[in-house]
Amino acid sequence: xxxxxxxxxxxxxxxxxxxxxxxxxxxxxxxxxxxxxxxxxxxxxxxxxxxxxxxxxxxxxxxxxxxxxxxxxxxxxxxxxxxxxxxxxxxxxxxxxxxxxxxxxxxxxxxxxxxxxxxxxxxxxxxxxxxxxxxxxxxxxx
Numbered sequence: 001x002x003x004x005x006x007x008x009x010x011x012x013x014x015x016x017x018x019x020x021x022x023x024x025x026x027x028x029x030x031x032x033x034x035x036x037x038x039x040x041x042x043x044x045x046x047x048x049x050x051x052x053x054x055x056x057x058x059x060x061x062x063x064x065x066x067x068x069x070x071x072x073x074x075x076x077x078x079x080x081x082x083x084x085x086x087x088x089x090x091x092x093x094x095x096x097x098x099x100x101x102x103x104x105x106x107x108x109x110x111x112x113x114x115x116x117x118x119x120x121x122x123x124x125x126x127x128x129x130x131x132x133x134x135x136x137x138x139x140x141x142x
Contacts, residue, residue: 022047026139029090029110032056032078038139044101047072056080062094069099076110086115088133096141108137 022040025031031038033053038060040049047062058078065071074092090112098104114133 022141024106024139024141026106026137028108028135028137028139029058029078029080029088029112029133030060030076030092030094030108030135030137031139032058033080042101044069047074047100051076051078053080058088060092062092062100064100069101070096072096072100083114083116083131083133086128088112088114090114090133090135092137094137103142104140106137106139106141108139110135110137 020042022038022042024038024040025036026038027033027035030051031053032051033056036051036053036056038049038051040047045064049060049062051058051060056079058076060074060076062072062074065073072094074094075090076092077087077089079087090110092108092110094106094108096104096106110133112133113130115128115130
């Protein structure tokens, strides 16, 4: 998965796609942590992104579903050390206060599944449990 993230970053920064590159900073599973950043390629309707957070990483895809480009739905996968050490997969919804192609605030929600180690401060018990994953996402798109 790490090689895939590096490959996507290389593609995002080629000269041909640089004009369609977006950066955002925010919270929630879409940003892979309590606080994280996204680097995205946006073709006007589709957004493909990598996310790196304080304690996690992820990949995602969003598709605009409204004519005014203020609503999108998508999927995000990744891992973060606080609640989903063994991964998460969530469906996403975002509302853009401007639109998905312009700078501005974005709010969203995610719902899905996450896998967490059963552990304590003193060590890992080797058991993995699956739980629901729900988050409210707030970000600023540059």
